[in-house]
Amino acid sequence: MESQHHKTVKTPQETTCTNPFCFFCSINEPSQSLRRTRLARCFKEMPLRDDQGHVLVLSGLFNLAVNQPDDPEFPSLGIFECMAKLIQRGVDDKEWLLRDQNIYIPYYAAHVVGSYTMNKAYFAEKAVKSGVVLPLMELLRGKISWVEQRVAVxxxxxxxxxxxxxxxxALYEEEIIELAEEIACNCFQVVYDKFVGVKERKRVKYHCDVLTRGLGGLDLENRKAEEWASQLQCWSLYLLNCFVRKQRSLNLICTQHFLKTVCEMWGGLANPISPAGVGLIRTLCYTKTGRESVAKLKQVIESLCYVSRSSDDWQYMAIDSLLLLLKDPDTRYQVIDIAALFLVDLVELKTLSGRKRVGEAITLTLLQDFHKIKYGNLKLKSKKAERAIEEIWDLKVERRKNEKLMSEEEMAERKVTVSELKQQGNHRFWCGSIEEAVKMYTKALDLCPLKMIKERIVVHSNRxxxxxxxxxxxxxxxxxxxALCLSDAVSSHSKSLWRRSQAYDLMGFSKESLMDCLTFISSRMKSKHTKRRVKIPxxxxxxxxxxxNATWPFNNARSKLCSRHVEKVEKSNGRDRHADMVFNKKSVPGMPTIMEEHLMDKRRKSRNIERGRRRKGVRVPFTGGPTRIRIK
Incomplete structure (x- = not known):
């Protein structure tokens, strides 16, 4: 049966549309003035009429808004008021929402509003005057589902x-802050519970359709769901960032629980342009209240320190945050004992994300009260931090001064000595005397002139x-x-990247290890010395x-869901029957752990024994066996 939108009267010569509010006929009208009049009437009438063709229209508007967000035609003809009324109708009228394909309409409408208001302040102002904020707030409150929350935020x-x-x-300031924080903290749990952890045949159909745009497939759905959950988190943080920039609701944002959680939000590989949690913390560090709140939390400071020494795209944001905390006299001595131990490795960093003399800025910040420390007028809590600051002074001031006074003969002798020490260190390393090799490399670094950058890179990496x-x-x-700070920013020292990736892996820092490993592969592919196609080692x-696998964003959500099922099984059947459910490979996506493999091998062996007995005519009595519960 044809929809009203497509109902036509056919003649032998032509086909004529009889719907006076047909959007597609209006948009194809050759007369510009008549076209605008008809389109304005379509936008005005659309929320008032029931038509199966609305979904096609909204889908088309969605594509136009995404591809041409700066085109002023539709915003000037009443599209925002139309979208606001359609969203509100979807929230208020559940019967209408579930009829035909209307369930798609609020999602597309909110996406259209977001796309047109992305770049143009004039469009944003027109959207607000058209009343879009309240309907968007309804979606943000979760009145429909997480899919609509994503486009609303x-x-x-x-x-x-x-x-x-x-x-x-900001009229809804307090509620927006609470909702945005809740979404940022719980979005992966919600998406897993509502979609990823649900069997394919039981997933909400329209969610599958909007995720894959009709292409379908379980793998594609899961990948898109991960990407959208990451976007949901990142856009929630962006919304919070807008309030922090205005220094609004800082008391609601600067809570210990939220700051500890937000410092771990890195956006994932699906959102390479997102500042993630580090970006929000940096914005907070531009405010007095934010600096005081961040400085009190050791976990947040350590997280910033590890990001500052990584290949994370937002490494400079972590460094900025630490420098802002160190420049404030009220927070400096709360963080310097930790920050100095990490920033000492970055004082020779030249450029970072287009910024020059980054190492010099770190040096000046850390050494601003060095003389007070040196002469005992100021004592830090950590002796290691004091030694780190003294090391910076020696490297950046004393050695530079002494090397300027050296004659060419002394410099030549130093170079020969350094080369010999490095060779001795290499020999001891290959002989298995690792500690002796460390001593040789340390002596070489102490004597190596600062200008011998290539030698210093190699010795640091070898040690x-x-x-x-x-x-x-x-x-x-x-x-x-x-070593990486001394190397060229364009082509970093690949061996150092790989070794740092291994070191982070030993410490259990999966995110930092992954970023270094990816950068290591990228640097190998960009190497000037590579003539043939590079293969990933x-x-x-x-x-x-x-x-x-370790950084899969749904890991915590999966663990919580498994724990909830374990509790249910324990209450109903006792502890002896829950192991098969927890480690059932079919019900839990992702790579199996060692324990999972062990249990699966055990189950396979028992099943094979049982089958063998049956083939030989041995009757196997039913003993109950493990209860298999699948995650929904």
Whole structure:
């Protein structure tokens, strides 16, 4: 049966549309003035009429808004008021929402609003005057589902980022802050419970359709769900960031629980342009209240420190945050004992994300009260931090001064000595005397002129390999970071990247290990010395596979869901029957752990024995066996 939208009267010569509100006929009208009049009437009538063709229209508007977000035609003809009324109708009228394909309409409508208000302040102002904020708030409250929440938080973020429309969003300030924090913290759990952890045939059909755009397939659905959950988190943080920039609701945002959680939000590989949690913390560090709140939390400071010594795209944000905390006299001595131990490795960093003299800025910040420390007028809580600051002074001031006074003969002798020490260190390493090799490399670094950058890179990297062999990952990270700071930003020292990836793996920092490993592969592919096609080394592929599984954003959600099922089984059947459910490979997506493999092998063996007995005519009595419960 044809919809009203497509109902036509056919003649032998032509086919004529009889629907006076047909959007597609209006948009194809050759007369510009008549076209605008008809389109304006379509937008006005659409929320008032029931038509199966609305979904096709909304889908078309969605594509136009995404591809041409700066085109002023539709915003000037009443599209925002139309979208606002359609969203509100979907929230208020459940019967209408579930009729035909209307369930798609609120999603597309909110996406259209978000796309048009992304770049143009004028469009954002027009959208607010058309009443889009309240319907978007309804979606943000979860009145339909997480899919609509995603586009609602995106649209509200764009409106809040514009100077002239911020206050319209801020009318719901306290509720928005609470909802955005809740979404940012729980979005992966929600998406897993509602979609990823659900059997394929029991998933909500329209969610599958909007995720894959009709292409379908379980793997594609899961990949898109991970990407969308990551976007949901990142856009929630972006919305919060808009309020922090205005220094609004800082008391609601700067809670210990939220700051500890947000410092671990890194956005994932699906959102390479997102600042993630580090970006929000940096914005907080530009405020007095934010700095005081962040400085009190050791976990947050350590998280910033590890990001500052990694290949994370937002490494500079972590460094900025630490420098802002160190420049404030009220927070400096709360964080310097931790920050100095990490930043000492970055003082020779030249450029980072287009910023020059990053190492010099770190040096000046850490040494601003060095003389007070040196002469005993100021004592830090940590002796290691004091030694780190003294090391910076020696490296950046004393050695530079002494090397300027050296004659050419003394410099030549130093170079020969350094080369000999490095060779001795290499020889001891290959002989298995790792600790002796460390001593040789340390002597070489102490004598090596600062201008011998290539030699210093190699020696730092070699000593890092020794520390890896000695199971001292923190020392290995320190040396590899120094080698990378000295190397060219365009083509980093690949061996140091791989060694730092291994060191982070030993410490259990999967995210940092993964980022270093990916950068290591990228640097190999960009190498000027590579003439033929580069293959990813097997050891690097293994590391990526391991860390991708370890950093899968749904890991915590899956564990919680498994725990809930374990509790249910324990209550009903006792503890003896829950192991098969927890480690059932079919019911839990992802790579099996060692324990999972062990249990699966055990089950296979018992099943094979049972089958063998049956073939021989041995009757096997039913004993109940493990209860298999599948996750829904």
């Amino acid at each position: 995106r649209a509200l973020g764009h409106l809040a980022s514009q100077e002239r429309t911020f206050e319209a969003v 890092a390999q020794c520390y890896l062999m000695l199971k001292k990952p923190e020392a290995a990270i320190s040396d590899t970071t120094r 097997y050891y690097a592929a293994l590391m990526i596979n391991k860390q991708m």
